[in-house]
Amino acid sequence: MNLNPNRQIENSDLKIEVVDLHMAYPINGNSIGAKVLDGISFSVKNGSFVSVLGPSGCGKSTLIKIIAGLLLPTQGIVKVDGNGIKGPSSDRTVIFQEYGLFEWKTVIENVEFGLKAKGMPKSARLDIAQKYIDMVHLRGSERKYPRELSGGMKQRAAIARALAVNPECILMDEPFSALDSQTRLLLQEEILEIWEVTRKTILLITHNVEEAVFLSDRIILLSNIPARVSHDINVDLPRPRSANLRFDRRYRDIADCLWQSLRSEVKHDEHF
Numbered sequence: 107m108n109l110n111p112n113r114q115i116e117n118s119d120l121k122i123e124v125v126d127l128h129m130a131y132p133i134n135g136n137s138i139g140a141k142v143l144d145g146i147s148f149s150v151k152n153g154s155f156v157s158v159l160g161p162s163g164c165g166k167s168t169l170i171k172i173i174a175g176l177l178l179p180t181q182g183i184v185k186v187d188g189n190g191i192k193g194p195s196s197d198r199t200v201i202f203q204e205y206g207l208f209e210w211k212t213v214i215e216n217v218e219f220g221l222k223a224k225g226m227p228k229s230a231r232l233d234i235a236q237k238y239i240d241m242v243h244l245r246g247s248e249r250k251y252p253r254e255l256s257g258g259m260k261q262r263a264a265i266a267r268a269l270a271v272n273p274e275c276i277l278m279d280e281p282f283s284a285l286d287s288q289t290r291l292l293l294q295e296e297i298l299e300i301w302e303v304t305r306k307t308i309l310l311i312t313h314n315v316e317e318a319v320f321l322s323d324r325i326i327l328l329s330n331i332p333a334r335v336s337h338d339i340n341v342d343l344p345r346p347r348s349a350n351l352r353f354d355r356r357y358r359d360i361a362d363c364l365w366q367s368l369r370s371e372v373k374h375d376e377h378f
């Protein structure tokens with residue numbers, strides 16, 4: 107398989123463009139620390155499912171926070187629909203590993219929160235919240251608090267909350283990594299079903315090779331810190347995808363190839 111680091115996207119229908127991002131966190135507010143991102147550029151087509159895969163600690167969360175508008179880069183810009191972002195927006199919702207639910211609100215109150223903040227009347231927002239609660243298979247748990255939910259249920263509620271505000275893009279930072287392996291596989295299949303229906307642009311951060319191959323149209327592989335784009339590959343596997351895909355030779359070939367690349371990045375890190 108050919109892993110081409112400099113592949114250009116020809117389609118002009120781009121949702122997200124990341125242009126030459128550099129990042130170094132300030133130390134004590136004034137001096138600049140070591141580089142975390144070192145000139146990251148890539149773009150994401152409208153309605154596609156793209157994963158950013160990289161070794162542990164390479165700067166993946168830093169990258170997604172910048173794309174979400176939660177963090178300013180040292181240099182470079184992020185464009186959405188051709189316009190430079192100016193901060194966070196409900197068009198780009200983020201799902202984090204730790205679910206980010208309000209502990210004092212029930213599932214339905216969490217899911218309707220963004221709609222309430224937008225001033226939507228109660229009956230309309232409850233209808234929408236219920237639609238997404240059903241979509242993530244949480245019907246019956248509407249009145250439960252996060253403490254009464256399993257990890258998988260919490261992440262389902264977080265997904266429903268992200269979908270309820272009808273964002274253009276969903277940014278996910280290792281959303282399945284706190285889950286047991288069975289729940290993780292189930293939720294991967296569910297997120298694919300949701301994506302097939304909604305066709306949102308999804309950018310997933312992961313360090314899990316198999317997850318990236320199973321879910322994505324495209325995978326951006328990052329180097330070790332300071333992160334650069336080391337490979338940018340198309341995943342030309344048929345859709346819709348089911349668990350059986352994992353036994354497909356083409357799936358295994360892509361995963362093996364990515365593993366080799368990721369392993370060489372990890373081996374270059376003296377901490378491993």
Ligand SMILES: Nc1ncnc2c1ncn2[C@@H]1O[C@H](COP(=O)(O)OP(=O)(O)OP(=O)(O)O)[C@@H](O)[C@H]1O
Nearest residue numbers: 131142160161162163164165166167168169313331
């Ligand atoms: N707020 C911060 N201030 C200073 N340094 C930070 C800050 N956040 C992250 N870093 C540093 O930036 C580097 C990259 O961190 P980041 O969390 O982006 O990596 P990651 O790839 O998401 O890691 P992981 O695989 O553990 O999720 C690390 O060296 C980390 O210590």
Ligand SMILES: [Mg+2]
Nearest residue numbers: 166167168280
């Ligand atoms: Mg991270």
